[in-house]
Amino acid sequence: MMLQTDLGFARLNNPIMPASGCFGWGREYIELFDLKTLGAVVTKATTYLPREGNATPRVAEAPAGMLNAIGLQNAGLHAVVKTDLPWLLEQKLPVLVNVAGSTVEEYVQVAAGLAEFPLLGLELNLSCPNVREGGIAFGLQAESVHRVVQAVKAECQLPLVVKLSPNVTEITELAVAAAEAGASALTVINTLRGMAIDIEHRRPLLANTFGGLSGPAIKPVALAMVWQVASAVDIPVIGCGGISRVEDVVEFLMAGASAVQVGSASFSEPLLLPRLVWELEAWLQEHQTSVTELVGAAQRKDEIND
């Protein structure tokens, strides 16, 4: 009970889930731990057609984090629906399928292809730095966020979790647009635009020039954005960005997140996700509290006690 969390459209046994793109479809992890330990699984992005992704090199180390420009490499909707998704659903745990596209129509096509599956919901990745529509990165304007969420909602009854980009002037404007268009929850945040230079060859290190920064380096930014978004909308927020310790999870919950996603940190520690579940339970026991009591606790200034 202590670990349970309420996403509005669903109750989860605990608030810990992997971040999209950092867990594949879970196949590699099943050898290491029971996936049912997790609150939910979030899959790698699915686009309508298969994508090979960007040219290499497409990952680089950064201080306290990493840069990636994978470019949404995936097998495409039809392969996903035939192989990866049925396998994951057999594991009998809540599944959020991360959906990406280059146009509104592509998001709708993918969502329509997933609509009949018993999913927890779809996570609309409106924030990939490498996906563009008419030369403008998709998901950076309130208007296009509203348009895509509304269009997907019209075609698919599944709850929609909208994943927002931090690479904007005011993330709360996007959050409000997504909520008004019918999003059930928001994931905050995706990666921050960054780059590295190969100084021997005097050129960008990543073939794509820019990549997304993730890992502990972005935690304070993610936390601030979760706080801002949680104050601006009434739908639940899933916090994401730089989580690597149980204290980070507690911080995100207190900032207003109802659940969290863990990405880059599990590359260096594949058992991090189950460890965070156990450590969170121990933390809650030690502090005689529950996840629901912690959600937004730092926002409720009138209730501070020592």
Ligand SMILES: Cc1cc2nc3c(=O)[nH]c(=O)nc-3n(C[C@H](O)[C@H](O)[C@H](O)COP(=O)(O)O)c2cc1C
């Ligand atoms: C290698 C890699 C691949 C990613 N692929 C996706 C993706 O397919 N869809 C998506 O919404 N986010 C993707 N992300 C972003 C993560 O889900 C997450 O938002 C970000 O890494 C911040 O969390 P972290 O600091 O815990 O890694 C990817 C991140 C990494 C590092």
